[in-house]
Amino acid sequence: MTVSSPPVKLEKPPQNYLNWAFGIKSWLLTTDHKRIAILYLITVTLFFALGGLAASLVRFELITPQGDLMSADNYNKSFTLHGMLMVFFFLIPGIPAVMGNFLIPLMIGAKDLAFPRLNLASWYVFMVGGLFTMTVIVVGGVDTGWTFYTPYSSTYSNGAVILAALGIFAAGFASIFTAINFVVTIHKMRAPGLTWFRLPLFVWAHYATSIIILLGTPVLAITILMVGIERMFKIGIFDPALGGDPLLFQHLFWFYSHPAVYIMVLPSMGVISELITAFTRRRIFGYKAIALSSLAIALLGFLVWGHHMFVSGQSVYAGLVFSAITFMVAIPSAIKVFNWTATLFKGTISFTTPMLYALGFIGLFTIGGLTGLFLGAAAVDVHVTDTYFVVAHFHYVMVGATIMAYMGAIHFWWPKITGKLYNEGWGISSAIIIFVGFNLTFMPQFIMGYLGMPRRYYAYPDEFQIYHIASSAGAAILAFGYVLPLFYLLYSLFFGPKAGDNPWNAKGLEWTTASPPPHENFEETPIVTEEAYAYPVPQKAEVTSGA
Amino acid sequence: MENFSFFPEQASTMATQIDAIYFVLVGLSVIFAVGIAVAVIVFGIRYRKSTSVDRSNPLHESMKLEFAWSFIPFLMAMGIFTWSAFVYYNINTPPTDAVEIYVVGKQWMWQIQHPLGKAELNELHVPINQPVKLIMSSQDVIHSFFVPAFRVKQDVLPGRYTTLWFEATKVGEYHLFCAEYCGTEHSKMTGKVIAMEPQDYQNWLSGGGGGESMVEAGARLFQDNGCASCHIDGEGGRGPNLHGIFGTEVALEGGGTAVVDEAYLRESIYEPGAKVVAGYAPIMPSYQGSISEGGVLQLVAYIKSLSEGQ
Numbered sequence: 062m063t064v065s066s067p068p069v070k071l072e073k074p075p076q077n078y079l080n081w082a083f084g085i086k087s088w089l090l091t092t093d094h095k096r097i098a099i100l101y102l103i104t105v106t107l108f109f110a111l112g113g114l115a116a117s118l119v120r121f122e123l124i125t126p127q128g129d130l131m132s133a134d135n136y137n138k139s140f141t142l143h144g145m146l147m148v149f150f151f152l153i154p155g156i157p158a159v160m161g162n163f164l165i166p167l168m169i170g171a172k173d174l175a176f177p178r179l180n181l182a183s184w185y186v187f188m189v190g191g192l193f194t195m196t197v198i199v200v201g202g203v204d205t206g207w208t209f210y211t212p213y214s215s216t217y218s219n220g221a222v223i224l225a226a227l228g229i230f231a232a233g234f235a236s237i238f239t240a241i242n243f244v245v246t247i248h249k250m251r252a253p254g255l256t257w258f259r260l261p262l263f264v265w266a267h268y269a270t271s272i273i274i275l276l277g278t279p280v281l282a283i284t285i286l287m288v289g290i291e292r293m294f295k296i297g298i299f300d301p302a303l304g305g306d307p308l309l310f311q312h313l314f315w316f317y318s319h320p321a322v323y324i325m326v327l328p329s330m331g332v333i334s335e336l337i338t339a340f341t342r343r344r345i346f347g348y349k350a351i352a353l354s355s356l357a358i359a360l361l362g363f364l365v366w367g368h369h370m371f372v373s374g375q376s377v378y379a380g381l382v383f384s385a386i387t388f389m390v391a392i393p394s395a396i397k398v399f400n401w402t403a404t405l406f407k408g409t410i411s412f413t414t415p416m417l418y419a420l421g422f423i424g425l426f427t428i429g430g431l432t433g434l435f436l437g438a439a440a441v442d443v444h445v446t447d448t449y450f451v452v453a454h455f456h457y458v459m460v461g462a463t464i465m466a467y468m469g470a471i472h473f474w475w476p477k478i479t480g481k482l483y484n485e486g487w488g489i490s491s492a493i494i495i496f497v498g499f500n501l502t503f504m505p506q507f508i509m510g511y512l513g514m515p516r517r518y519y520a521y522p523d524e525f526q527i528y529h530i531a532s533s534a535g536a537a538i539l540a541f542g543y544v545l546p547l548f549y550l551l552y553s554l555f556f557g558p559k560a561g562d563n564p565w566n567a568k569g570l571e572w573t574t575a576s577p578p579p580h581e582n583f584e585e586t587p588i589v590t591e592e593a594y595a596y597p598v599p600q601k602a603e604v605t606s607g608a
Numbered sequence: 609m610e611n612f613s614f615f616p617e618q619a620s621t622m623a624t625q626i627d628a629i630y631f632v633l634v635g636l637s638v639i640f641a642v643g644i645a646v647a648v649i650v651f652g653i654r655y656r657k658s659t660s661v662d663r664s665n666p667l668h669e670s671m672k673l674e675f676a677w678s679f680i681p682f683l684m685a686m687g688i689f690t691w692s693a694f695v696y697y698n699i700n701t702p703p704t705d706a707v708e709i710y711v712v713g714k715q716w717m718w719q720i721q722h723p724l725g726k727a728e729l730n731e732l733h734v735p736i737n738q739p740v741k742l743i744m745s746s747q748d749v750i751h752s753f754f755v756p757a758f759r760v761k762q763d764v765l766p767g768r769y770t771t772l773w774f775e776a777t778k779v780g781e782y783h784l785f786c787a788e789y790c791g792t793e794h795s796k797m798t799g800k801v802i803a804m805e806p807q808d809y810q811n812w813l814s815g816g817g818g819g820e821s822m823v824e825a826g827a828r829l830f831q832d833n834g835c836a837s838c839h840i841d842g843e844g845g846r847g848p849n850l851h852g853i854f855g856t857e858v859a860l861e862g863g864g865t866a867v868v869d870e871a872y873l874r875e876s877i878y879e880p881g882a883k884v885v886a887g888y889a890p891i892m893p894s895y896q897g898s899i900s901e902g903g904v905l906q907l908v909a910y911i912k913s914l915s916e917g918q
Contacts, residue, residue, distance in 0.1 A: 128795070133792050133793060133794075133795070133796075134792050137789075137791075137792065137794070204791070204792070206789050208789075210749075210750060210788070210789070212748075212749055212750075212766060213749040213750065213789070213790060213791060216749075217715070217748060217749050217791060218791070300766075301765075301766045301767025301768070302766065302767070302896075304879075306767075307750055307765055307766065307767070308765070341655070343666055344666075344668050345668075346667065346668060346669065347668075347669050347670075347673075347674055348668070348669065349669065350669070350674045371696070372752065372761045372762050372763050373763045373765075374762075374763055374765055374768065374770045377696070377697060377700040377701075380696065380700075381693050381696065381697070384689055384692065384693065384696070385686075385689050385693075388685035388686065388688070388689045389682070389685070391681070391685060392678055392681060392682050392685065395677070395678075395681050396674065396677065396678055398644060399673075399677045400674075402644055402647050402648055402651070403667075403673070405647070405648060405651035405652060405655060406651050406655070406666070406667075407655060407662075407663045407664075407665075407666035407667075408651070408655050408663075408666070409655065409657050409663065410651070410652055410655050410656050410657060411656070411657040412652070412656070420648060420652070423644065423648065424644075424645065424648075427640070427641050427644055428637075428641060431633075431636075431637040431640060431641060432637070434633060434636075434637070434685070434688065435630065435633050437689075438629055438633065438688055438689065438692035439692055439693065439696035440625070440626055440629055440692040440693075440695035440696040440698075440699060441626055441629050441630050441633065441692060443626070443696070443699055443759065443760065443761050444626050444630075444756070444759040444760070444761065446761065446787075447752060447754070447761070447787040447788060448756075448787070508614055511615070511616065511630070512613065512614075512615070512616045512756065513616055513754070513756025513757070513783060513785065515754060515785045515786070515787045515795075516787075516789075517789040517794060517795070518785075518794070518795035519794070519795040520795045520796070521795065522783065524613070598666065599663040599664050599666070
């Protein structure tokens, strides 16, 4: 039997951003927003892993009421490192610098961001910040908590406060660079026909986020600088022993750090709008309400910082004003949740991995948002502030919501980014494991918080142990859920089937170009003639089976 | 683990007020969360890809709906806000007839002084059915005085006085926690609050180890530090006469006025040049470092006593 071997195909794969140039230099000196997004993806994943490791140490220690696994100092350093890495090196840059960087030019039909070199500079500045933070670990850690409250941080702490402050300072500038880029790009580089109200909501959300970053981050930078100045030169700013005011720090810190919560959560809301429309195959309900509520959140979010300080000694009347505005800022968030839910009505819904993450987001964000009202009610806050109730609340918002959206985004755009499909079964499993693990970890913390368990305690009274055990068990499941995607996503990179340009059959300019996209994104500049999410509308009285 | 519970003990008048708001919030949250969950599940099943149902005329926007689901939650939110605002105001407004007890927080302990001289460490004895007001300061970093069973918490700051009040309703021992992270042994900065029948409290106060009262200790400090050589009881002293001065408003050198309260007295001991009473030269030295926060509290108690019955 003669075997006629099929002719070996030597067809060159089409040019894309990944095979456009090779070698380490082509990555480290790239100005392609897609490659910079990949650089960010790799680095924030590393920081997330480190931050997660620190969290594991904390949860291990808390299994027993006595402090036994490590010293009190090391415990304090662990939760500080966990908070610093997760907030400044994962949650804040996560969605904007990775997904926003990759997608905004694609979504608006541009070749790149407005300032490609500034974009690369942002990553380098971010890495410098990361380097400072890694040095902190090497020289013995820092124990102030991620909040750096004075005068503890400026006078009493023995840790590497200055290095940690420099790390955050640098990371802040990285996000300022990214935000400048987004604002200019969204204003000036939209494709012909792409009016503001035709923009995908992902872009609106990033626009609102960028405004918060630009207005808020400089304040953080200055505040951190002042802590450093007081610590090094003993110039009294915050320490009353030097003539300073300790509450001044809290005002300045939360003036940035409360809006920072919206820096973390607005981009996730943008992601969710994209995922829900793609998997219900219909236009989003209340486009304008969702778009404008992002701006409302961005503005109101700057006027609520004092709700972190209801028991700090600030004036009662100031507390009442902050409490009222806090209740108001809940409304635009609620509007979004209602609109997403309404979008499901008469949709054609498929429960893919990204969709499960999106629905998980709605669940966790709703719980996070509602428990925020408990903290906004000044009287209840007096009891629950600085307890595990707060810890649970902000993890529901920052982790439950933001990481669900981040994971959803990674899965949804993975075929676009890599050109490969991952295994749907594994994807669905990971989404379910993370959702279950997350709730098991943080739901018990609400109960023990109301019981009075203070946060940042290394040892605690026996009666809280059962809740800590439940929480640590949940954390183990959660950790497994986070590690799982690493394997099947990496596997798909090498062995996954080709994705094709638009595997989800979704709307949006990014799906009209190749996967992975070519170096300059589009063969020719697209012209936009329709609304966002213009999925075919079922005709009058027609009964469609979506299959 | 023997004390396993879902809900903390209610042992103060404040506890019931705060818990009421808490339960209403829990109720509203459950209604909203379950409502959204049910909507997501029902829509998810009914409109799943594989079913044939009427999907015609999907709505894309509705001002009426947007208005309804903004305005109704807004009204609810403002209702809760108003209710909580009254309770919060109450939490921050101690009754005038409260028993005053002085608290100093320092890394990592609570020093407590009762007006009649009894001092204790990491324990606070209080009478029930009687408002108690704590006047607190910190010797170093920020701490926070937290008694979960009373639902009260107040940060304790260096360089100023904060107050916290409660009225215990049940005899018992309750956790006292430091709730603001304050360094290495933060989680050891705990203690207990022991609520007693008023008669037992009186007995405890007059029990052994009392020593001199706060006023007596303050008077001694006043003598030992030579304060009386300038602050004489009468006209013509180099410093203002302190008799009857507490609670009054004094004119300041260079314009303006100040109310003589705990914070002003403390500032005038540690930083005498900051607010000099009009007509006096800024000649008083600072006692920062030589008189502790606890000592200042005793001096304040003494100076307050000079204004009683006037």
